[in-house]
Amino acid sequence: MTNSEPRPTHTGLAGLVADPNQDLGITLQALVLETADVDEFLGALANLAAAALTTASNGVSCGLTVITKKKGFTTASSDERVRALDELQIEFGDGPCLTALRHSSLILVADTRGESRWSDYMEAVWRNGIGSVLAVPLDVAGDAEAVMNLYSTTPHGFTGPDITAAEDFAYSAAKSLSLALMISQLRNARDDLTAAMQSRSTIDTAVGIVMAQNRFGRDAAFKVLTRASNSRNVKLRDIAAHVVASVSGETDPAVYFDE
Numbered sequence: 001m002t003n004s005e006p007r008p009t010h011t012g013l014a015g016l017v018a019d020p021n022q023d024l025g026i027t028l029q030a031l032v033l034e035t036a037d038v039d040e041f042l043g044a045l046a047n048l049a050a051a052a053l054t055t056a057s058n059g060v061s062c063g064l065t066v067i068t069k070k071k072g073f074t075t076a077s078s079d080e081r082v083r084a085l086d087e088l089q090i091e092f093g094d095g096p097c098l099t100a101l102r103h104s105s106l107i108l109v110a111d112t113r114g115e116s117r118w119s120d121y122m123e124a125v126w127r128n129g130i131g132s133v134l135a136v137p138l139d140v141a142g143d144a145e146a147v148m149n150l151y152s153t154t155p156h157g158f159t160g161p162d163i164t165a166a167e168d169f170a171y172s173a174a175k176s177l178s179l180a181l182m183i184s185q186l187r188n189a190r191d192d193l194t195a196a197m198q199s200r201s202t203i204d205t206a207v208g209i210v211m212a213q214n215r216f217g218r219d220a221a222f223k224v225l226t227r228a229s230n231s232r233n234v235k236l237r238d239i240a241a242h243v244v245a246s247v248s249g250e251t252d253p254a255v256y257f258d259e
Contacts (some may be wrong), residue, residue, distance in 0.1 A: 045084075049169060056155055063082040106167065110158070133152075210224050
């Protein structure tokens with residue numbers, strides 16, 4: 001696969017600083033801090049992997065697949081062809097990257113035209129101009145699973161040094177992906193807590209309104225709201241929001257409380 005701009009070789013990437021591992025670590029940390037969410041981070045990581053692992057003799061494209069309990073499959077890729085192939089593999093339910101995930105081991109397809117495993121998927125791969133595939137699992141923390149899928153247009157495109165470079169990259173990328181996933185979980189927890197606090201505040205306000213309008217005690221007013229919620233099959237916070245809105249004349253509370 002080709003890009004309009006040439007990608008750096010392993011040697012060129014290592015030459016950026018005296019310690020190439022430190023440079024990659026700093027770059028990955030920057031990706032975590034500068035991207036807005038996990039999806040954006042994965043897209044940037046796929047592009048970085050493709051650039052870092054391309055050599056003068058082997059153009060590499062990258063796809064990333066992450067599986068979490070909450071979101072299921074999440075994919076990112078360095079180009080559209082890889083995106084389509086990764087999504088096709090998920091549709092088939094089997095292939096190099098899914099096998100690498102299941103067995104937590106590197107999978108190499110040296111020549112897609114002669115590969116007997118995953119025959120239907122392999123036919124689609126080589127028809128799309130892919131000569132070889134390398135799937136490297138990422139050891140991420142928690143319940144998530146992830147794999148880096150590398151595609152070359154050249155059969156036998158991944159030699160020993162290429163595989164070593166991919167494993168080294170995956171090792172560093174896994175740490176940053178774990179951090180990005182952890183930050184995402186904390187953001188989600190914060191958003192859930194904020195929503196819960198907002199709902200509680202709205203419910204408390206609605207209880208106060210019912211108390212004032214009907215001269216009820218707090219327990220009786222809360223029962224009025226919960227009874228309306230149950231009888232109308234509407235969430236309590238939505239009932240409460242309509243009660244609060246009714247005070248400003250935005251809605252008619254009788255719609256929710258009439259028998």
